[in-house]
Amino acid sequence: MRVAVVWNSDFTGVINRFGQPYPQPPQPWPHYGAITKSVMAALQEGGHETLLCEGDKELLATLQGFMPPDPQARPSGLVFNLAEGIQGEYRFTHVPAMLEMAGVPYTGSSPLGHGLTDDKVISKTLMRSCGVPTPNFRVMRSGTESTEGLRFPVVVKPRHEDNSFGLQLVHEPAKLTQAVEMIITQYAQDALVEEYIDGREIHVALLGNREIEVLPLAEIDFGERETRLLTWEAKYLAAVQPPTICPAQVESSLATLLQDIAVATFRACQCRDYARVDLRIDRSGQPFV
Template sequence: MNALTFPPLRLTDPAMFGRVGVLLGGTSSERNVSLDSGRNVIEALRSRGVDAIAVDGIPALALALVEKRFDRVFNILHGHNGGGEDGIVQGLMEAFGVPYTGSDVLGSALSMDKIRTKQVWLSHGLPTPRFIALDQASDVHAAAAELGLPVVVKPANEGSSVGISRVVEEAGLDEAVALAVRYDGQLLMEQMVVGDELTVAILGDQALPSIRIVPKGQWYDYNAKYIAEDTQYLCPGLEGEDEIEIRRLALAAFRAAGCRGWGRVDVMRDRSSGRFYLLEVNTAPGMTSHSLVPKSASQAGIGFEELVWRVLEQTLPGHAAQEHSHA
């Protein structure tokens, strides 16, 4: 199952990349994670001789684009509203003709909207938990009754487990909604899948080994993701046909959402039925010490520095990642 083969690196001379702007930080709710990711990316690029500079946030990016300060951008800006995963910075870079890593405008904007991503998946016959989109006027108790408890309530446009509540009893619904409405956009209520939490990294046109996440506590929340040191990551997360199937499903989900280059697809596996359910796509995944894409790449024989280099290579003309954007 781990016999993934990767093409040889296209460049060996770091000077061929020119100057690389590493877009990080920003003003989204995921700023701190992005700063950490960005520091790691810059360190990895510089260790291989790439001329990489930090660019903190969208206003700084806009100024640098006007002043033609770099030749390409490694986007590691997380989230939206000042983050780099909602299509806005992609549109800005397209307008200036500067190549950048990751998904294009459509793939980024769609993936940031969990509701519309799920609608696209359903149109492709891909499995995702039953859900109801909520707005301020919605009757959350009626929605929970329709789906059946337990449910998950979350903002439709946030990442990193921001604003998410798992509601097992009806008494917890109002508090869950009060937390989620702190973030703008629609809310999403979905049936909670009880089972294994898995994630599959995508690099180019391949799904890397899955990771099964086993938090010490009951849930894989923000603390378990970024702070706790006792979360277990089992890679590969599954065996045999199950591992083949989750990778196939993740790649299909990534492509259906119009994504390209690299990313991560989060999946739940129902404990009672063994069925997989797609949750969301991350188009600029974390690259911190706790992050999952580097763990998965390492299992496939790709170290952190090589991973960063391969992602940056996707900004070169004629790269397959740029041609898969609407496959």
């Protein structure tokens, strides 16, 4: 089968600059390229014909040349979607939407699923409506809004970003305004302020749709680190990154609870094919997404 692996590596293939651009890190992170190479290698090992292409304005023309239309209107290939988008708050939705319009099958979530999970406020609201535990939060536009009912410390992050962009741990209300202003100035969007859950961090990877397979749980080993939080700096700039333990050592009843919560989150947020749900477990053993 012909499989086009679509990613974003240069973020320049647009007609105009419009909306919030994808945040550019201080230095390129190596894991994205490594993941892409691994996917390409696995597909080729499976006997598939592959093409690596940019998820930009030239994408459909590139795909039409690689997998030309079938006379019987059957797709002659598919896209393995690794694209993160170029610009706009909902940039993760752009490549799936283009592919659906053009009639090209692809892996991963639909534009709806990406749109729901790109907005942390919407996804947290959906999770709560399905009984999924998630930390208390506020949406802030200035940092001077009421924090009544919020327990400090809190985590401050952009409403729409991923990859720990802008993630900050704030220990006292007096420092909150500065943290929120940084989000608004640097990312041009609301700040999500949610209670910090001090404890273990477990990642649950899921595969499937109607029948969902839960892959082995993974735990971030913070060791003796003072800040037990995966900020951008901790992920990509620190001399030593926190290691991941997989499979995580989790008691069976807690593991079952984590798996159930992860599957409920997957369904609440309209995910498809695969996803990862990150959970924190507080000192009493209560998990939160």
